[in-house]
Amino acid sequence: MPVQARIRQQIAELGPWFHNLHLPDGTETSPDHPFGDFPSFKWQHVAAAVPEDLSGWTVLDIGCNAGFYSFELARRGAQVLGVDVEPMYVRQARWAARELGLHDRVDFVEGDVYSLLTARQHYDLVWFTGVFYHLRYPTLALDLVRRVTDRLMAFQSMTMPGEARDIAPPDVQLNRRELLLQEAWPKMAFVEHRVADDQSNWWVPNASCVEALLRSAGFEVVSRPEHEFYICKPVAVPKESGHDLMRVRAVIDSAGVHGAS
Numbered sequence: 001m002p003v004q005a006r007i008r009q010q011i012a013e014l015g016p017w018f019h020n021l022h023l024p025d026g027t028e029t030s031p032d033h034p035f036g037d038f039p040s041f042k043w044q045h046v047a048a049a050v051p052e053d054l055s056g057w058t059v060l061d062i063g064c065n066a067g068f069y070s071f072e073l074a075r076r077g078a079q080v081l082g083v084d085v086e087p088m089y090v091r092q093a094r095w096a097a098r099e100l101g102l103h104d105r106v107d108f109v110e111g112d113v114y115s116l117l118t119a120r121q122h123y124d125l126v127w128f129t130g131v132f133y134h135l136r137y138p139t140l141a142l143d144l145v146r147r148v149t150d151r152l153m154a155f156q157s158m159t160m161p162g163e164a165r166d167i168a169p170p171d172v173q174l175n176r177r178e179l180l181l182q183e184a185w186p187k188m189a190f191v192e193h194r195v196a197d198d199q200s201n202w203w204v205p206n207a208s209c210v211e212a213l214l215r216s217a218g219f220e221v222v223s224r225p226e227h228e229f230y231i232c233k234p235v236a237v238p239k240e241s242g243h244d245l246m247r248v249r250a251v252i253d254s255a256g257v258h259g260a261s
């Protein structure tokens with residue numbers, strides 16, 4: 001079978017694809033993607049905000065899907081671990097790593113962001129895009145991401161319309177709760193059923209909430225290279241934010257659960 005026909009057949013067998021990957025022979029994994037050339041068109045805006053030389057860096061790509069970002073970061077010299085809960089995406093990413101000749105710099109495993117609760121490994125760069133709003137416990141996940149981030153973290157979330165931002169006042173009196181209704185107040189809309197026919201879309205924060213949550217988890221925003229996209233560096237975790245995670249970890253420790261990595 002000619003090479004291109006073999007590749008097309010394997011793409012069809014491994015599908016459906018969410019990432020449109022460009023393979024060396026010119027074939028694409030999702031050329032008719034409803035968003036366009038996704039996520040390549042996003043990366044074009046984000047690329048300059050990420051260090052060009054990642055030699056010696058370790059990267060954790062959480063919710064890696066078919067590995068688009070893992071591959072771009074590996075091309076910059078990083079050693080990348082991509083994890084995803086969905087076995088189909090892990091199969092796609094492993095196959096694409098071989099086709100792209102990047103299999104010595106990228107590893108893909110089935111895994112869940114919540115398993116970071118017991119992780120001991122840290123990473124120079126944690127890529128956490130397109131996952132936050134799919135989680136029922138998103139703030140737990142963000143606190144866990146902070147625990148394993150040494151140098152940079154890339155964050156993206158679906159958000160509500162509106163760009164109003166404000167830093168919340170240090171206190172709100174009970175009889176001033178109308179302040180919480182201001183457009184700029186950090187808010188997340190809870191989705192009991194579906195957004196875009198997807199029942200895994202649980203929460204939709206506004207931009208103000210994303211930034212407040214990042215600060216509160218111990219991240220400082222370094223740049224916003226693209227709509228809904230944040231490059232952050234880890235800073236001290238505010239004391240009052242760290243308590244709950246410490247309590248969750250104490251429960252895990254007392255149950256004798258230990259992670260392998």
Ligand SMILES: C[S@@+](CC[C@H](N)C(=O)[O-])C[C@H]1O[C@@H](n2cnc3c(N)ncnc32)[C@H](O)[C@@H]1O
Nearest residue numbers: 063064065084085086111112113129130131134
């Ligand atoms: C919208 S896609 C985003 C893919 C990619 N990160 C990006 O930015 O293009 C969400 C991905 O997160 C994965 N995912 C959802 N919940 C997860 C979890 N708890 N742990 C790890 N991955 C998860 C999904 O399987 C899916 O591949």
